[in-house]
Amino acid sequence: MFPKFFRKLCVFIFCIAVLPQILQAQETEETIVARVRVRNFAEMMRVAQAGLDLMEYRDGEELIFWTTPKQFAELQKQGFALRVDEQKTFELQRGLQTDTFRDGYRTVEETRDFLDQMQARFPNLAEVFTYGQSWEKTRNANNGYDLFGVKLTNRQITGSKPTFFLQAGIHSRELVPPEIATRFIEYLLTNYGTDADATWLLDEHQIVVVPIVNPDGRKLAEQSLLKRKNTNNTTGNCTNITFGIDLNRNFSFLWGTVNLPTEPPCGETFPGLTAGSEPETQAIENLVDSLFPDQREPGRTEPAPLDATGVFLDMHSTGNLILYPWGQDNTPPPNLQLRTIARKMASYNGYNPIQSIQLYPTSGSAREYAYGERGAVGLAMEIGSGSGGCGGFFATYSCLDGGSGGDFWNLNRPVLLYLAKIARTPYMTGEGATTETLTVSKTGANSFMLRAQISDANNGGQTVSAAEVYVDTPPWRGGTPVQMMAKDGTFNSTVEFAVVDLTVSPGRHMFYVRGRDATNNWGAIKAAFAPLPKANVDL
Secondary structure (H helix, E strand, C coil): CHHHHHHHHHHHHHHHHHHHHHHHHHHCCCCEEEEEECCCHHHHHHHHCCCCEEEEEEECCEEEEEECHHHHHHHHHCCCCEEECHHHHHHHHHHHCCCCCCCCCCCHHHHHHHHHHHHHHCCCCEEEEEEEECHHHHHCCCCCCEEEEEEECCCCCCCCCCEEEEEECCCCCCCHHHHHHHHHHHHHHHHCCCCHHHHHHHHHCEEEEECCCCHHHHHHHCCCCCCCCCCCCCCCCCCCCCCCCCHHHCCCCCCCCCCCCCCCCCCCCCCCCCCCCCHHHHHHHHHHHHHCCCCCCCCCCCCCCCCCCCEEEEEECCCCEEEECCCCCCCCCCCCHHHHHHHHHHHHHCCEEEEHHHCCCCCCCHHHHHHHHHCCEEEEEECCCCCCCCCCCCCCHHHHCCCCCCCHHHHHHHHHHHHHHHHHCHHHHCCCEEEEEEEEEECCCCEEEEEEEEECCCCCCCCEEEEEEEECCCHHHCCCEEECEECCCCCCCCEEEEEEEEECCCCCEEEEEEEEECCCCECCCEEEEECCCCCCCCC
16 A cells, blocks of 8 residues: 555655646647648758657648747747648647546556556566656655556466567657557456467567656646656756657667757757656666667668567557658668558558658657667557547547547557567568468367468568468477468468368367468468367466
8 A cells, every 4th residue: 555655645746846837837828739831851850850849740741730829920930831720729729628537547656556456466467567767756756756567478488588569658648558558458468368369479479568658747748738748857948848858859879860959948859968868768778678689780771680579669649650760861761671560550550651751850769769779670650630539639538449530449459469469570470471360160079160361461462372370389389380271272362261170189279370471471370269268367
């Protein structure tokens, strides 16, 4: 009881000390949504370095950003081509009048309590850990937070396991991503033992989730404040919620190449005075370094080896985008498999997969640190649109399961499962034919017919050339493959149905099915139990 009480007391002290001055400042500044026209790369760089609160989507030549009437007038004097977006301004101000935490969103404390509950319920599958301290806590031990996450894996199964690292909440006002992260945790744990994919993923892989990277800022966002950055107030003479460092511009890989330390410190993309200056950034870098081996030479031109391991995903909102490196300019990443994986992700949620420069220039991002420094697949995903019933940073909680432009959880659950599946060798598996569906029909006492849909349509466009099934032991553990046949007689298209009849020993079994494309890439596995288990077991 004491740790929970202590955390809540610390938050109370923090709010008493900091919130009044922020609330007073915000009351005097109306927030509006504006558009700025960028016709070429030079204009785009000028906008990117102006410290504007850019939203994570664009409309043709126009970038969309949040501002105040005072800043809008100053930007016009500087020669920016601007206009106010009246509709989005109305939607923004309507959203700020809503208590977004009344109907489901977890606070920082509730998120930590949820992880503790999952660990207590599934002690062999979930391990809560701390990996650093927030900026407020480094200044005063009675304020701020210990940074926390959870490792998901079956610790009773030993050996080297690849890692899928999922983080959310680096920009604190983006409420949806932390909820998606906690739902993913709950989905894997509560479906272990009944859903074959959830089971083998936790048996064979390690999934690490940090649901709130920026808890100090999140605590302010819980008050319906548009807080993006952390709460470092030592730079600039900022008089409102714009004090702080943009943590997603502060990572040390190629820091300061687009977003410069000479930018306005009150700007929403201020990268800090030095690379990796913030405790939240340092802690994530150290965690990434501990989870992924160093598999890539420094710089932007050397690719990670094809057999490199690990996937990193940084979840944001809004924009309905999937972003892959690089963000500095139009130079493509040396591993074009990043683009292939992004396109495959988009086949599940319908988002737009683009190189991040196509949104606007950035540097010092988390995804580029994971890829640039460690060679892991490094991606970001922007969940939700910028307008409409489920648009904006403060989408109502019901949008996670429905609503106009919503249904975020159902859209993105298959994306997260796919990334977790390919984590062992993502650059190879991500280009292989994916097993999308698998049905198991009982044909005798211990006999079954398997039918799988295998597709390469959205991750390479190659012809499916083969399919195979493993019984109980997956290929990386030396399992024996059983060849499957094309249902129509020949593997000769990008989407195929493969079938096989199997007779196995009595008892419970797991079938792992994978497909291969014409360039010999084996794709993501889908698994199924036979016979189906009757009940879930808490581990």
